[in-house]
Amino acid sequence: MMIWVNGRLREAAEATVSALDHGLTVGDGVFETVKTVDGRPFALDRHVERLARSARGLGLPEPDAAEVRRAVAEITAGDPPPLGRLRITFTGGVSPLGSERGREGPTLLVAHDRTTRRPDSAAVVTVPWTRNENGALTGLKTTSYGENVLALAHAHARDASEALFANTRGRLCEGTGSNVFVVIDGELLTPPLDSGCLAGITRRLVLEWTGAREADLPLKALREADEVFLTSTLRDVQAVHRIDDHEPPAAPGPVTTRAMTTFAERAAAEENP
Ligand code: PMP
Numbered sequence: 407m408m409i410w411v412n413g414r415l416r417e418a419a420e421a422t423v424s425a426l427d428h429g430l431t432v433g434d435g436v437f438e439t440v441k442t443v444d445g446r447p448f449a450l451d452r453h454v455e456r457l458a459r460s461a462r463g464l465g466l467p468e469p470d471a472a473e474v475r476r477a478v479a480e481i482t483a484g485d486p487p488p489l490g491r492l493r494i495t496f497t498g499g500v501s502p503l504g505s506e507r508g509r510e511g512p513t514l515l516v517a518h519d520r521t522t523r524r525p526d527s528a529a530v531v532t533v534p535w536t537r538n539e540n541g542a543l544t545g546l547k548t549t550s551y552g553e554n555v556l557a558l559a560h561a562h563a564r565d566a567s568e569a570l571f572a573n574t575r576g577r578l579c580e581g582t583g584s585n586v587f588v589v590i591d592g593e594l595l596t597p598p599l600d601s602g603c604l605a606g607i608t609r610r611l612v613l614e615w616t617g618a619r620e621a622d623l624p625l626k627a628l629r630e631a632d633e634v635f636l637t638s639t640l641r642d643v644q645a646v647h648r649i650d651d652h653e654p655p656a657a658p659g660p661v662t663t664r665a666m667t668t669f670a671e672r673a674a675a676e677e678n679p
Contacts, residue, residue, distance in 0.1 A: 407517065407518070407519050408421075408481060408517075408518070409421035409481075409515060409516065409517040410477040410480065410481050410514070410515065410516035410517075411423065411513075411514075411515055412513060412514055412515075413473070413514075415480055415481065418517075421515070421517075423497075423513055423515070424500045424513075426500045426501060426502070426503070426508075427497055427498075427499065427500055427501075427511075427513055428497055428498035428499060428500070428501040428507060428508070428511070429495065429496075429497025429498060429513060429549050430497070431501070431503070432505055433548065433549045433550035433551075433552075434464065434466075434497060434498035434501075434507065434549075435464075435466075435495055435496060435497030435498060435513075435548065435549035436457060436460035436461050436464055436466065436495075436496050436497075436546065436547055436548050436549065437457075437460075437493060437494060437495045437496070437547060437548075437549055438453045438454075438456060438457045438492075438493075438494045438547065439491055439492065439493055439494075439639050439640065440453045440478075440491070440492040440494065440639065441489070441490070441491060441492075441639050441640055442482055442486060442487075442489070442490035442491070442492060442518065443488070443489060443490075444486055444488060445482040445483070445484075445486025445487075445490065446482070446677055447478055447482065447492060447677075448639075448673060448677060448678075449607050449611070449639075449677075449678060449679055450475070450478065450678060451678050452607045452610070452679075453494070453607065454469075454471050454474055454475065456547060456605065456607065457469055457474065457494060457496060457547075458471065459546075460546040460547045460548060461496055463543075463545070463546040464543070464546055464548055466496065466497075466498055466512060467512060469496045469512070469514060470514075473514065474494060474514065474516070477494075477514065477516040478492060478494070478516060481516055481517075481518045482518055486518075487519075487520030487521075488520075489520065489521055489522065489523060490518055490519060490520050490521060491518070491519055491520075491521045491639075491640060492516060492517070492518050493515075493516070493517045493518075493519075494514075494515070494516050495513075495514070495515040495516075495517075495549065496512055496513070496514050496515075497511065497512055497513045497515075497549065498511055498512060498513075499511010499512040499513050500513075521640060524640055524641045524642075524644055525567075525644070526644065526645060526658065526666075527644060527645040527646065527647045527657050527658065528566070528567045528568055528636060528641075528644050528645070528646055528647070529565060529566040529567060529646070529647060529648035529649075530561065530566050530567070530568045530569065530570055530581070530634075530636070530646050530648070530649050531560065531561045531564050531566045531568075531569050531570070531649070531650055532569070532570050532571075532572070532625065532628070532649065532650055533557045533560055533561075533569045533570070533571060535553065535556075535557065535571070536571065536572055536573055536574045536576075537571040537572070537573045537574075537579040537580065537601075537602045537603075538573070538574055538602065539573040539574060539575070539579070539600060539601055539602025540574070540602075541602075544602050545599060545602070545603070545604060545605060547604060554582035554583065555582075557569035557571065557582045558582045558583070561582070566648070568581045568582060568583070568584055568636060569581060569582050570586055570628070570649070571602075572625040573601050573602045576624065576625055577597065577601055577622055577623060577624060577625065578597050578601065578623040578624065578625050578627055578628065579597055579601045579602050579603050580597065580601070580602075580603035580604060580606075581636055581638075583638055584606070584636040584637060584638040584641060584644075585597075585603055585604070585606040585608065585609035585636065585637045585638070586628075586634065586635075586636055586637075587609075587612065587618060587634070587635050587636075587637065587665070588623065588627050588628065588631035588633070588634050589631055589632045589633035589634075589659060589661045589662070590627060590630060590631050590632065592632075592661070593619070593621075594616060594617060594618035594619070594661055594665070595618065595619060595620070595621040595623060595627075596609060596612075596613065596618055596619075596620055596621070597620070597621070597622065597623055598620040598621070598622060599620075601622065606637055606638060607639065608637035608638055608639060608641070608642060608643075608669075609637050611669065611672070611673075611679060612637055612643065612665055612669060615668050615669065615672050616664070616665050616668055618665075628649045628652075629649065629652050631654060632654065632655050632656065632659055632661075633645070633654055633655075633656055633657070633658070633659035633660075633661050633662045634646040634649065634654050634657075635658070635662045635665065642666070642669050642670065642673070643662065643665045643666045643669050645657040645658035645659075645662045645666075
């Protein structure tokens with residue numbers, strides 16, 4: 407695997423950053439995961455925009471969009487895998503030990519690796535921790551993902567592939583790397599951004615391409631729903647067949663199946679929706 411490091415494409419083993427990189431030492435960085443199909447990035451404009459939004463939110467300088475695009479073009483050229491994932495990471499750069507930012511940097515890393523299609527349905531668990539919808543980092547895709555790493559390990563230990571958070575008000579929020587939709591009384595609903603969830607790009611596209619709408623939902627909506635599904639860059643639309651010890655009536659049900667088909671068709675037709 408090759409990795410772009412601050413303007414240079416290197417073999418993964420030589421792709422190194424400083425041990426004093428602020429992204430590494432204190433999580434002062436932002437990132438994006440982008441899907442590639444035969445080397446073509448999907449929805450790259452939206453990802454580059456969100457990277458810049460997260461960087462602004464964290465008080466970092468804005469990543470140079472032209473450089474990000476150049477890195478993506480270089481790293482996806484050649485012999486791309488049928489399905490790949492790009493990881494774009496942008497950090498505060500080299501800084502003295504401590505929490506304050508230094509003057510050297512920022513660091514831009516872009517890696518591209520092959521991946522495989524996610525299963526059509528997933529088991530999920532709810533976690534005993536809450537997402538803070540009022541936090542300074544809420545809605546930013548920062549490299550401070552420890553809470554998500556912990557929650558995902560919690561899910562894996564329970565034979566599930568995703569963990570879902572409620573926020574501090576006990577309202578349904580999101581997964582560790584996905585947004586969540588439920589079908590209640592025939593309506594397709596997803597928590598609003600002020601629930602504390604990330605502004606998922608797949609979530610946005612599903613909202614635009616289906617009749618879904620935002621609704622503030624209690625966590626128990628997961629148990630009352632006729633259908634539940636997750637959305638994310640690498641899942642697209644993924645049905646949920648188990649939530650803790652509860653099984654929704656259908657997975658995928660008719661609304662989920664329609665959302666899957668619509669998403670697949672529109673995404674195949676529009677590389678940069
Ligand atoms: N929430 C979180 C916390 C995430 O990390 C992700 C993955 N980026 C998502 C939701 C889904 O967002 P997207 O559809 O843009 O991949």
